[in-house]
Amino acid sequence: MAAISKDMTIGEILRVNEGVIPILLNAGMHCLGCPASQGESLEEAAMVHGLNADVLEVQINEFLADK
Numbered sequence: 001m002a003a004i005s006k007d008m009t010i011g012e013i014l015r016v017n018e019g020v021i022p023i024l025l026n027a028g029m030h031c032l033g034c035p036a037s038q039g040e041s042l043e044e045a046a047m048v049h050g051l052n053a054d055v056l057e058v059q060i061n062e063f064l065a066d067k
Contacts, residue, residue, distance in 0.1 A: 003061050006053040010045055011038035013060065017067065020060050027051055027059075 004013050004020075010032060013020060024032055028049050031037050037045060042060075046053035 003064065004042070004057065006043040006046070006057045007041050009039055009041055013042060014038075017064055019067065020063060023056070023059050023063060027056060 002016060004016055008016075010024070010029075014032070021032060027046075028051065029037070029045055040048070042056060043053040045051075046056055
C-alpha cells in the first residue's frame with residue numbers, strides 16, 4: 001500500500017483507502033464529503049481544525065501499513 005503525505009488532498013487520501021475515514025472523523029474532521037475538503041491538503045485541513053498534520057499523517061500511514 002502506498003504511503004500518504006500531508007501534502008496530498010483529502011480526496012486523494014480517500015481514493016487510496018476509504019478505511020481512513022474513521023481516523024479523520026475521530027480527529028474532528030466531519031466535513032469529509034463537502035467539495036471544499038476534497039481539494040484541501042491534509043496539512044491545510046489539519047490547520048483549519050487545529051490539529052497536527054504530522055500526527056495524522058503517521059496515524060494514517062500506520063493504518064495503511066496494517067492493511
